[in-house]
Amino acid sequence: MYIEKAFVESVERLGEETFLMKVFSPAIAYISKPGQFCNIKVSESNFPLLRRPFSICNVDGDYVFFLFDIHGEGTKILSSKKNGDTVELLGPLGKGFMFDDDYETAVIVAGGLGAAPFPFLIKNISDEKNIICLVGGRSQKQIVTHGLKNIAIATDDGSEGFKGTVIDLLKEEIKNIHEKKFRIFACGPNAMLKALQKYSIENNFDCQISVECAMACGFGICQGCPVDSANGESYLLVCKDGPVFNANEVKL
Amino acid sequence: MNKVDLSVNIGGLKLKNPVILASGTVGYGNEIAEFTDLNKLGGIVTKSLSLKPRKGNPPQRIVETPSGMLNAIGLANVGVEAFIKDKIPFLKNLDTTLICNIAASSVEEYVECVHILNDEETIKAFEINVSCPNVKEGGLEFGNDLNAVGRITEKVRNATKKPVIIKLSPNVSRISDFAKVVKENGGNAVSAINTLVGTSFDIYTRKPKIKNVTGGLSGPAIKPVALAKILEIKRNTDIPIIGIGGIMIWKDAVEMMIVGASAFQIGTVNFINPNAGLEILNGLNSFCIENSIKNISDITGSFQI
Numbered sequence: 001m002y003i004e005k006a007f008v009e010s011v012e013r014l015g016e017e018t019f020l021m022k023v024f025s026p027a028i029a030y031i032s033k034p035g036q037f038c039n040i041k042v043s044e045s046n047f048p049l050l051r052r053p054f055s056i057c058n059v060d061g062d063y064v065f066f067l068f069d070i071h072g073e074g075t076k077i078l079s080s081k082k083n084g085d086t087v088e089l090l091g092p093l094g095k096g097f098m099f100d101d102d103y104e105t106a107v108i109v110a111g112g113l114g115a116a117p118f119p120f121l122i123k124n125i126s127d128e129k130n131i132i133c134l135v136g137g138r139s140q141k142q143i144v145t146h147g148l149k150n151i152a153i154a155t156d157d158g159s160e161g162f163k164g165t166v167i168d169l170l171k172e173e174i175k176n177i178h179e180k181k182f183r184i185f186a187c188g189p190n191a192m193l194k195a196l197q198k199y200s201i202e203n204n205f206d207c208q209i210s211v212e213c214a215m216a217c218g219f220g221i222c223q224g225c226p227v228d229s230a231n232g233e234s235y236l237l238v239c240k241d242g243p244v245f246n247a248n249e250v251k252l
Numbered sequence: 253m254n255k256v257d258l259s260v261n262i263g264g265l266k267l268k269n270p271v272i273l274a275s276g277t278v279g280y281g282n283e284i285a286e287f288t289d290l291n292k293l294g295g296i297v298t299k300s301l302s303l304k305p306r307k308g309n310p311p312q313r314i315v316e317t318p319s320g321m322l323n324a325i326g327l328a329n330v331g332v333e334a335f336i337k338d339k340i341p342f343l344k345n346l347d348t349t350l351i352c353n354i355a356a357s358s359v360e361e362y363v364e365c366v367h368i369l370n371d372e373e374t375i376k377a378f379e380i381n382v383s384c385p386n387v388k389e390g391g392l393e394f395g396n397d398l399n400a401v402g403r404i405t406e407k408v409r410n411a412t413k414k415p416v417i418i419k420l421s422p423n424v425s426r427i428s429d430f431a432k433v434v435k436e437n438g439g440n441a442v443s444a445i446n447t448l449v450g451t452s453f454d455i456y457t458r459k460p461k462i463k464n465v466t467g468g469l470s471g472p473a474i475k476p477v478a479l480a481k482i483l484e485i486k487r488n489t490d491i492p493i494i495g496i497g498g499i500m501i502w503k504d505a506v507e508m509m510i511v512g513a514s515a516f517q518i519g520t521v522n523f524i525n526p527n528a529g530l531e532i533l534n535g536l537n538s539f540c541i542e543n544s545i546k547n548i549s550d551i552t553g554s555f556q557i
Contacts (some may be wrong), residue, residue, distance in 0.1 A: 001286050003527065041524065046319050046472050046500065051524060090526075216314050216321060217523035220283040223276075223299075223325045224314035235307060235328065240283070 001219065002027045004089050008081045009063060017069040018113070018144055019079050021087075026062035028091050034121035035096025035210055035244045038064070039218035041088040042077045050216050052078075053239070055117040055187070056092060058147060064089070067116040067146060093218045094243050097121055097208055103183040105130040107173070109196060111166055111188020112142045117210055119147025121185060130180075134173060136166025136192065167195045186210065190252055197247045207247035213238040227252070256540040257547045258533075260294070262514045263440030263492040265377045265415040267294035267349050270509065270548060271533045274496055274519035275300055275353035275379060275419075276325065280339040281346065287526035292533065294515060295349035298335070300381050301369075302354070303361050305331035315452050315461040320473030320498075321520060322450050324464035327355050332368045344374040351417070355381040359400075359407050366411040377414050380404060383421030383446040395421030395430075395446070402433040409438035417494060420444045420481075422474075427481045428488035435491040443494035443517065444485060445478045471520040472498045479511050486512025486553050500528070502535025509551040 006025040014020050028038065039051035052074045058065040068075050081087065099106065099121060106125050108118050115135060122131055133148040140160040145151050153161030154169035162169045166188070186196050187210035200207035215225035218239045226235035227242065228251040236242065236250060258269035275297040278284050290296060308328025315322050330338065343350050352375045356362040362380060369375055382404055383395030394400045401418065408416050418434045420427055422445035431442045447468025452461040460466075478497020485493055495513025499505050500521050508516050521528040540548055 003287060003525070048316060049319055049471055049520075049524065050316050050321060214312055214314060216323075216520075217526070219286070219526075221277060221279045221526075222314065222323070222523050223279075223308065223328050224323060226308065226311050226313065226328070228310075233307075 001091060001093065002089075004028050005086055006064075006089050008083060008085045008087060010083055011079060011081050014067075014146055015144065016141055018146070019068055019070075020057065020146060021066045021068070021078060021081065022063050023066070023087060023089065024062055025064045025089050028089055029059045029062050029064050032056050032059050032064065032092040032120075033096040034099065034124050035117050036092035036094050037218070037243060038066070038089045038091030039093060039215075040066070040078070040090070042074045048074045048077075051090060051218060053093075053215055053218055055210070056120055057116050058119040058123065065119070067113065067144070069113055090218060094239055095241065097185055097210075097244050099125055099183075099185070102181070103129070103206065104180045105132065105177050105182040107170070107177070107182050107184045108133040108148065109166055109170055109184055109186040109188070110134070110144070110148070111136045111192040113144055114186070114188030114192070114210070115144040115146065115148060117187055118185070122147065122149060132173065132177070134166050134169050136169065136188070165195065166192065167199060170196070171199070182206070184208070194252045197252060200247045205247075208244050209247050210244045211238050211242050211250065211252070215239050256537055256545065258537065258540075260515050260549050262417075262494060263415060265349070265417075265440065267515060269294040269533055270505070270515035270536075271529050272297060272351070272494065272515055272517045273522060273529055274517035275381065277519040277522040280335070280343065282342050284522060284526050288530055291347040293348050293529045295351055295376075296346075297351040297353050297379055297517065298339075299329050300327050300353045300355035301329050301332050301335050301365060302327060302356060303332060303365055305329065305334060310463050312462050313464075315467070317450065317452055317469065318473060320469050320471030322452055322462055322467035322469055323447070324462050324467035326464065332365050336369070336372060340372060340374055349376045350374050351377045351379050353379045353381055353419070359404055362404055363407050363411045366408055370412050370414070375414065377417060377440075378408065378412060379417040379419050379443060380408055381419050381446070383419055383423070396424055398429060398433050401430050402437045405434050405437035405439045415440040417441045417443050419446055421446050422477060422481050423449050426484070428484045431485040431489045431491050431493075435489055439491065441492040441494060441514070442485065443496055445474070445481050445497050448474055448477060470498070472500050474498045475504060479508060482508060482513055483511040483555070499532070502532045502539065505532050505536060506539055506551060509548075510553075510555050512553045512555070514549065514552050
């Protein structure tokens with residue numbers, strides 16, 4: 001883990017609501033793993049006061065990429081960063097995806113901006129494995145496909161692709177691959193993850209979910225980001241024990 | 253030449269410098285040690301410990317507010333026994349002063365915790381949390397009740413020879429009355445202030461942003477309140493004060509010492525910059541050199557009004 005003051009190379013607008021920030025951060029780039037995140041201080045002043053957690057979207061050489069939309073004041077400031085501006089990264093943080101072991105097909109399930117961690121994961125999954133990406137959103141506007149491949153889209157309003165949730169789409173797509181050994185990797189809104197969790201536990205699927213939670217420090221000292229363990233006896237911390245969990249490990 | 257004596261003595265508790273990391277903002281030291289050299293700091297205060305482990309409050313536990321944050325963690329902690337078994341081994345190898353913070357729901361529980369922890373040589377002092385605003389059974393009522401604070405101070409005092417620090421609530425009308433009661437009952441020092449009770453609502457759902465409804469406000473937003481409370485204590489009693497509240501940089505720390513703090517704790521800033529303690533220490537040292545201050549303790553209470 002490092003604290004690195006990093007120069008912004010570019011902030012590119014990908015869609016109506018989505019931005020991709022590229023920053024020069026060699027120390028963090030070198031040790032980052034898919035599914036990890038950075039806690040970013042967007043300004044040098046006390047406003048906003050806290051860092052903001054962002055999934056590491058991709059790594060290319062000395063550069064780290066972050067995907068975000070304008071959600072509040074912090075992301076508004078990020079979206080206006082120009083080449084040569086700085087941000088302060090703290091990371092890489094948390095436990096990422098387990099993707100190296102024995103399965104044939106990676107089924108990536110992303111809801112909206114939940115697509116953020118997957119370009120880096122896809123880049124690191126061995127060429128011998130198949131990858132399919134299922135991407136969902138309320139409507140076409142929320143669909144994020146940056147860095148994904150073999151994409152099928154679901155929208156709640158049917159404005160693009162399959163009409164329904166991305167979990168409904170997953171249930172359809174599973175029919176084509178259910179005989180192979182597959183692993184689901186998912187990230188998205190809580191409601192989506194909950195539905196996915198229920199479905200994969202019922203069917204005993206191999207499934208990892210990346211969970212989102214408001215947090216302050218990002219490395220375990222503030223205790224601000226609890227998620228119930230599956231047995232309900234204790235809390236796990238999203239920042240330190242996650243953000244990636246096995247679907248049967250937590251109660252959302 | 254230019255060697256500044258940074259050491260401080262807080263009612264018998266000697267620290268190599270006045271920089272202390274506040275309870276609840278350093279866990280039990282191991283995580284923050286990845287980012288900073290704890291051995292250079294004056295002290296660290298553990299997350300509040302209770303007799304039995306506490307799960308803490310359900311999410312959402314924190315929310316950012318203008319220049320501050322609200323938290324309602326609910327004293328999540330491992331309990332005193334697991335602390336001794338699992339956390340002391342790491343802490344005992346640190347060359348910094350360990351202060352153990354204790355939270356309890358009864359006077360007896362405070363005393364029992366102190367009894368269990370008292371034999372641990374690594375623990376150099378106890379900080380008694382009578383003011384956590386986020387637990388229902390008693391915390392705040394103790395902190396709001398002069399008699400209760402007096403009784404807790406007396407009982408804990410009698411249970412240990414180690415320095416006893418009482419952490420005071422700002423959510424009272426006259427904090428200096430509480431400091432007096434601590435002094436009268438044998439407390440070595442007070443730490444002030446704990447967080448201020450606050451809340452924040454979502455205007456669309458009309459629901460509180462934190463599950464506990466109210467939380468403790470911390471961060472730079474509370475610094476002026478902390479300074480006023482410390483000044484009030486300083487002008488009305490002679491008990492040593494560990495200042496807490498909104499310190500972000502060394503200048504804030506100097507200001508807090510000027511109004512009366514013998515040492516100070518930093519909290520929220522650790523979440524943002526886990527190396528802040530060392531940066532503040534370096535800033536203090538430079539300030540002393542530039543202003544020909546030989547002993548940092550000379551700053552304490554040096555206000556000109």
